[in-house]
Amino acid sequence: MDYEMITINLTKDGGQQFSEEFQALNPMKQVPALKIDGITIGQSLAIIEYLEETRPTPRLLPQDPKKRAHVRMISHLLASGIQPLQNLSVLKQVGQENQLTWAQQAISSGFNALEQILQSTAGKYCVGDEVSMADLCLAPQVANADRFKVDLTPYPTISRINKSLLALEAFQVSHPCRQPDTPPELRA
Amino acid sequence: MDYEMITINLTKDGGQQFSEEFQALNPMKQVPALKIDGITIGQSLAIIEYLEETRPTPRLLPQDPKKRAHVRMISHLLASGIQPLQNLSVLKQVGQENQLTWAQQAISSGFNALEQILQSTAGKYCVGDEVSMADLCLAPQVANADRFKVDLTPYPTISRINKSLLALEAFQVSHPCRQPDTPPELRA
Secondary structure (H helix, E strand, O other): OOOOOOOOOOOOOOHHHHHHHHHHHHHOOOOOOEEEOOEEEEOHHHHHHHHOOOOOOOOOOOOOOHHHHHHHHHHHHHHHHHHHHHHHHHHHHOOOOOOHHHHHHHHHHHHHHHHHHHHEEEEOOOEOOOOOHHHHHHHHHHHHHHHOOOOOOOHHHHHHHHHHHHHHHHHHHHHHHOOOOOOOOOOH | OOOOOOOOOOOOHHHHHHHHHHHOOOOOOOEEEEOOOEEEEEEEHHHHHHHHHHHOOOOOOOOOOOHHHHHHHHHHHHHOOOOOHOHHHHHHHOOOOOOOHHHHHHHHHHHHHHHHHHHHEEEEOEEEEEOOOHHOOOOOOOOHHHHHHOOOOOOOOOHHHHHHHOOOOOHHHHHHHHOOOHHHHHOO
């Protein structure tokens, strides 16, 4: 589908997500927000589910309800169980000197659980051999783990799946290190 | 539907969620976990979506995709944007003397956004006049707000919806203050 992307730089100008203009789109002052079909949707997983229901090609959820449950469980583990604990606003509250340890602890704790769950759900990707919403959540979280220098040795399944994902063009071009507003020191 | 509920007391015995038995059900060491149809599902919203897909009576998501997007946006705002920041394990990390302020800040910040979103989505309940997954997320979060002594005066819409919900038998019997293992000081 065609789209126009407007980048919201979370660190420039004191955080562009705090602008009046962006707050009108997403009162949570968080990215992303999607304007589509006359509505504006915040929250990444709500956005993905809407796209799935209205533009189901490619499919991001399997058809079998049990596999869908696995995809959603993993997606929510990442999006609720890890991401919010190591996002920018929380790390600011935690303070400069503690934030690396804090983020590492949040990610390791979630990855310990995820590695165990993947033993019974994963094929080539998080759930079976088809790319799903769970993989869309996994790749950026592994990128964040790298950024916070989390040792990935204890997570061979997570590492293997992430490598398979990064072999796909869609994941290469959308990687956090290749966004239009990625700061130079994080580019790759 | 028939079910058997097993309570996992988060503060008793050093936290029953850390038992080997429970970790086998939910490696995240968090409640809830649902054993159903031969699988085990963690993450509240993944559980609700599975029940919706396999046992859609009563419906917890509207049929219109835009309204479904609103329900999911609000549910995720509560489940990812507020709940994880004020749950037990995070508050332990924050430490006794800072945890009340921390929890109040997380809840107020999320409620500020939610109050604004509800202006365009709410009817009698969070999205229109039918109870949805969003309401299932709202009621326990308002209960937590009470527990952390958050002033609800700035949130008239949240307060009004919560009052409507607590008038329903399903919300009365499942309220956090009426769980089989609610500590005596939190019972009502």
